[in-house]
Amino acid sequence: RAKEKLVMTGLDRYLDKKLERFAEVLRVEGQIPFTILGSADSYLDWMLMSLSGKYTISQIQREEGADTGNLIVKELSVSDLVGGEMERQAEKKLTKDALLSLDTVRVYDQEFAADLRAAFEYRYPHEADIRLHTKLTVSELKKQGQFADEEESEFLPTIPSFLKEDGKEEHPGGAFRGTAYHRALELLDFGKVRTRKDLQNALEGFRRDQRMDEESLSLLSEETLMGFLDSSLGKRLAAADVSGRLKKEQQFVVGIPARDMDAGDSDELILIQGIMDAYMEEEEGLVLVDYKTDHIRPGEEKVLVDRYQMQMNYYERALEQMTGKKIKEKIIYSMALEKEITLG
Structure with missing residues (x-):
């Protein structure tokens, strides 16, 4: 069970329309009628129903997300997600190409090279004690x-x-x-x-x-x-x-x-x-x-x-x-x- 934060994701092609449909869900004695709950197509629909009346659609669509106190809702478009991933992949490719093309004989940073060599050559002085039974x-x-x-x-x-x-x-x-x-x-x-x-x-x-x-x-x-x-x-x-x-x-x-x-x-x-x-x-x-x-x-x-x-x-x-x-x-x-x- 989540102790501090629970992150849930959902995907819906018609999110805008559902947000409009659930914006003014009527409640009876604080509860959503079964007839409305029964029309849900996914768990995401139930989540959206539970938020009805707490904020507007524009609040949900703001980049920083809408904070209802117990629940923060943020809408991300597929284009934004794909674009961000493409940028990350391109950056990784450039970094990989740069590393593969490095002249490994040349020392680019003498001080860093010395630190790196010392790190790899380090031997723990109490190695013999590690496996001792106390x-x-x-x-x-x-x-x-x-x-x-x-x-x-x-x-x-x-x-x-x-x-x-x-x-x-x-x-x-x-x-x-x-x-x-x-x-x-x-x-x-x-x-x-x-x-x-x-x-x-x-x-x-x-x-x-x-x-x-x-x-x-x-x-x-x-x-x-x-x-x-x-x-x-x-x-x-x-x-x-x-x-x-x-x-x-x-x-x-x-x-x-x-x-x-x-x-x-x-x-x-x-x-x-x-x-x-x-x-x-x-x-x-x-x-x-x-x-x-x-x-x-x-x-x-x-x-x-x-x-x-x-x-x-x-x-x-x-x-x-x-x-x-x-x-x-x-x-x-x-x-x-x-x-x-x-x-x-």
Whole structure:
């Protein structure tokens, strides 16, 4: 819909006669009778009818147009339109001929030529920054290949492989299982869960309070969780939890120069957003911890190191910026191996 102005055009061979016919249209209670409206040959006729009695024919035919307040009417003859177009076409032809006949070797205006050359040779000094992503999540970095990562996979088969029907699982795959373990470890109070019964009570509480659904809880192994809690890392986290030195699910946004990310030759900052599983404060510095549920076998620890080293480096950089404290240790805990792996 028009917001400020609506321009309508109409063509009528007998405009003069229609203007005379509609000049004194009779109105009944301010409205044009249907018998007159029904005699219209076009929408233009209705427009002309609506203007009846507001001005004379001579006013419409004035070059500047007749202004009725809401509507400006201007009559243009075909001869005027054709004549004007012929003048424009002739001017364009002359201009085209003049341009085609120019001596391109000769410089007609030295100053203009210099400005033109400078314009064409100009190179934007920050070209490398144009295609930079201003903000990335850790997941997006994975997709862009900044650090290799496969979906954290199912590491404990729900049923033996020889009983699987057509290779299908009865439960969702690894991405769901990994999410279930991360959620459980986020909710568990490490300082209070010391026995298998404590763990069972905690998981039942998650179900009762609807903090985890039945499907997610069914993907968890109590044996695996107890293995983590009884490990040396689990005991360190429990001690830190009791003394208030443990932080879980720490969100962060950190600015890293594009050059440091091999994203371009630029010092412009790229914001990286993510969530750290946990970190704790000890005497000599902070310990960064990340849980992984990737399906790997004993002896394949290097796979996790190669896969997550860069991710943990970003986490380390973010944590040091947020806290102003040094990271003394970066640890990955493999649920599949029930083993902690220290990164460099």
